[in-house]
Amino acid sequence: MTSTADKILDVAQTLIVAGGYNAFSYADISDAIGIRKASIHHHFPTKAELVTTLVDRYRQQTEAGMTSIQQQVSSPAEQLRFYLNFWQTCIRDASLPFCVCAMLAGEMQMLPEDVASRVRAHFHSLAKWLASVLQAGAEQRLFRLDKRPEDEAQVLMATVHGAMLSARAFNDPDLFAAIVDTQMARLLMQGR
């Protein structure tokens, strides 16, 4: 049993992932969960506060996911594989076919500052996590890095987000896996 506030955030997340900040309204949420608009305003007085809370929750879930990956598997190569598989699955079964923060990043200039700063923070922490995994992998001679782990992490992150976009543009979930797997293979020291 989930709370009303959580249900509101769930619907809002789905709608944001589908079309961004400006593509959803309180009325949409109202219709989706069978509650009056005013009741949504009771839980989240303004749209900015709603999305702020939403991004906070998303960041928390992401952080938990990262920690979980690092606890469950020890090999940096497998850790990266887990991260990529997560999105591969999300996109394939259409459960979360886009990163909330990647979606919002495109609208950065139009977002309330409270939201924008949190989106930026997500990008920072994701880049940091990827860099740490890449660095650990490089130290264990699992990855071959041409540049600093931080730089390679930026490339990888961009590829992942771009692959989400391409999968959507081509309406082909498998394209995400194809792009990301190519990049993953390039990181692994193949035939060296």
Place this chain on the structure above:
Amino acid sequence: MTSTADKILDVAQTLIVAGGYNAFSYADISDAIGIRKASIHHHFPTKAELVTTLVDRYRQQTEAGMTSIQQQVSSPAEQLRFYLNFWQTCIRDASLPFCVCAMLAGEMQMLPEDVASRVRAHFHSLAKWLASVLQAGAEQRLFRLDKRPEDEAQVLMATVHGAMLSARAFNDPDLFAAIVDTQMARLLMQGR
């Protein structure tokens, strides 16, 4: 001297690039170019038609750009460099800090079908052009491709779009160049 219709498209393009399909209105354009809303409707009866025309124009400009690159420089490596430099410059001087179609691709599900199909078409032709450049470069031993040119083109395109997103998220235009140059360097057969 540009026509009113072109001025409308110019403003609309700037606004779409800033926040997507749902983040601009006829009133915004009206304010920007000092013309009444109704006059915009004279040129573009509906918003869908406006954006459809806009994407058509953008695709035409892109096509012309590609052709121009292939006429002016012969080396596939330089052709690719030209393409990447174009975006590097656009993003750095903030003239066109995002690809219109990449922006719209994120909102694919909410777009009018006429717009969506054109966005898809842009992705197809861009992927095709990149693949042809990569293939030519591989044949001339300028690029080292791990996979088929079509697959490598998809990776490259995703990286470019993802780099646009990152540059925006981090509010750092130079990040685009850093990401894209790393990927470019990887394509070139550097001492391997």
Place this chain on the structure above:
DNA sequence: CGAATTCATCCTACTAGTAGGTAGATAACA
């Protein structure tokens, strides 16, 4: 115990403002 009170949740009904779009008059132009 039971009554009074607080509180959270949800509601109906409303606001001011904006969305995309239309009708019809007027002006400029070929």
Place this chain on the structure above:
DNA sequence: TGTTATCTACCTACTAGTAGGATGAATTCG
């Protein structure tokens, strides 16, 4: 002259957000 471009004025639907009341479940008080 008719055609193209622009205007004023308006429409309906929707936007985020507010005011104030009904319900019911805790909590406090006599």
